[in-house]
């Protein structure tokens with residue numbers, strides 16, 4: 001992909017200095033600051049405070065976090081190292097609860113640790129570094145494949161609506177829900193994209209509108225409560241969103257506000273597509289009821305982005321960061337291995353190589 005946004009790598013290891021380089025997403029679009037992290041505590045903090053965010057990017061950062069943490073461990077035997085690995089894994093797992101990619105990446109690092117059990121400590125540390133690199137590299141290819149599959153569902157000239165940010169900075173590169181938009185941009189599809197601002201943390205306004213504008217895509221920013229009018233006015237032919245966890249029955253957790261969009265899309269007869277890598281599918285969650293939903297601080301709703309408080313002091317605030325979209329509202333789930341349609345229990349299990 002040659003779009004300028006593809007040049008940005010929001011999460012990567014600087015090999016010369018052996019530090020994790022992260023684009024601080026809390027400062028966008030006003031400042032483009034790359035952080036250099038060398039400890040597991042810094043990685044935890046970056047995930048917790050959304051300096052790195054988006055399900056795949058969180059998983060990649062956590063994998064590098066394991067490497068940076070294990071690198072500091074002084075151990076003489078595999079058993080000693082494995083004990084410390086477990087502590088680092090649990091610590092990183094406590095940073096955010098909803099995106100299963102975090103736990104998927106930690107498990108993958110643990111599997112690699114176990115595979116290397118008969119190697120020297122130095123070799124194990126090197127293997128963990130390689131595994132984190134592989135996770136990042138694979139994610140680029142996964143996103144491109146999702147982009148191709150999703151593009152096959154879209155037609156030139158369509159209006160598209162997206163929520164939150166499932167773009168290049170939420171992944172190793174290219175994004176999930178935004179990947180078909182970037183591919184379409186290269187192939188003269190001339191999409192018009194409506195980006196929901198995505199209250200309360202404004203990932204749509206700060207990140208998606210910025211990314212798409214940088215790539216030269218025709219993007220229009222709307223407040224979340226304007227989605228209905230743009231759909232009613234016939235401006236939207238498909239909704240594309242990313243996802244933090246897909247349950248076995250096809251229920252999907254994504255940024256708060258996503259399920260409302262799916263209800264609207266059903267009302268207006270607009271297809272609703274969820275784009276997600278297989279690493280976001282969690283067959284151990286039978287339905288969306290099993291997906292843990294992160295609750296975040298009240299300040300995010302009332303004061304964080306404003307000079308003055310926008311709500312009376314001490315008013316009660318409810319701030320779930322994600323919601324679950326019922327599978328009945330989803331037209332298709334687009335993965336790197338292909339497109340899953342209802343009944344999702346069967347199609348997702350097949351894509352995951354499990355019995356339906």
Ligand code: MRU
Pocket residue numbers: 050053054055056099163164165166167170171175176177203241242243244254255256321
């Ligand atoms: O709280 P965030 O900003 O990490 O939430 C991110 C989302 O909800 C994304 O849509 C999702 O992680 C998919 S990113 C490809």
